[in-house]
Amino acid sequence: MIVNYHSDAVAAKDAVAAVERAGGQATAVQADVRDATQLSSLVKTAVTEYGGLDVLVSNTGMARPTTLAEATDEDLELHFAINTRPVFRALKEAVLHLRHGGRVVVISSGATVVAHPGAGLYAASKAAAEQLARAAAHELGPRGITVNSVLPGATRTDALQAQMPADVAASIRSQTPLGRLGEPADIAAVVAFLVSDEGAWVNGQSIHASGGLF
Template sequence: MIDLIDYLGEHLAYRYHHLLRGSDIRMNSKIAVVTGASRGIGRAVAERLGTDGARVIVNYHSDAVAAKDAVAAVERAGGRATAVRADVRDATQLSSLVKAAVTEYGGLDVLVSNTGMARPTSLADATDEDLERHFAINTRPVFRALKEAALHMRHGGRVVVISSGATVVAHPGAGLYAASKAAAEQLARAAAHELGPRGITVNSVLPGATRTDALQAQMPADVAASIRSQTPLGRLGEPADIASVVAFLVSDEGAWINGQTIHASGGLF
């Protein structure tokens, strides 16, 4: 009887210790690829998943210094990360990025597609080249990422597509951006049905106005103040807010959420 009590005490202490550490149990040894991870939301996602115990592949396009900083941030938080350069607009490079995870690290469990660009243009002034550019950056990489997930992701994997609140709140000049992001969301929904039988979930996350370097460089102070006043929580989002949503979706606790579009805007939309 004493031995049983001792065993239960040790077992409960072990469980309590790991609960305090958050999601180490959920993400331990998982291999995660995060595209566009050298800055902003992508970097926050990479840091969070690394902190939660995943081995993170930090994808970047051109800024090797920023990618190195992102890797260092993950490692300072106790995680493991590797920076891999790839232009995800290029099908061959994206395929090589995913295959690197499979061949060098043993598999692919999590894929977060976080690429995008917006160039405000009215429909009257927009050209075919403008349309192609938005879809080349905001849609095609998502299509290719989902294709790679279908080919290489292990049973029970997780895919998250970072979309935009522009798909639900219309703004003048944002038509091409919204259309290209909405197309990516529909691809994610289709993939959720196709990959579901393998236990793979696919979801989209729609951030509200989030305080990234890019947003702060482009958004006038009066517009930011207006958005804060319209947001029930009274502030702009932080990249870490979006990363927390992604971390839940890719965890074991998020296993029953599939084919959904999650609004992460503090109530703005």
């Protein structure tokens, strides 16, 4: 397994250690997936070190809340540069390198389902990535390759805890039937199913993983 990271080498090292404790093999590779050359090199490293490519999970994302009235062209470009273009390029790499029966999962967002003030650019860029995944599901299907998107609800990541006010988090918990925020492990479990043999018949879907929030 290749664990890609942009800047947080410590988190990447922890992920590698977790894989190894579970009996697997992993390598941390730093690459800015906004750069087509670095993304291509990242995939080729996986092919070289592990003999091929079976699973590709695209988990890039950023959000800079702004109303449409206040948004600039630079804001638009930034969201699509991080949330959409890397997915497009990753899917192109999947076409070239994924073996028969491979799996692709794109991490999208519940923002594409439920509108929030200030999240228009983020939602639009994630929705575009979802549509690329749907198209890829049809194009790669003849090779037995599935492509799906996962749409997390509010998930208790470091970024969310740093940005979300406590009262907003409490409101989301109260609106969620399961009465809590999501955990990274909740989303990982959905991804694990989709890339497993048991998930082989799920294809071209946008899977809601929100505890019932949407």
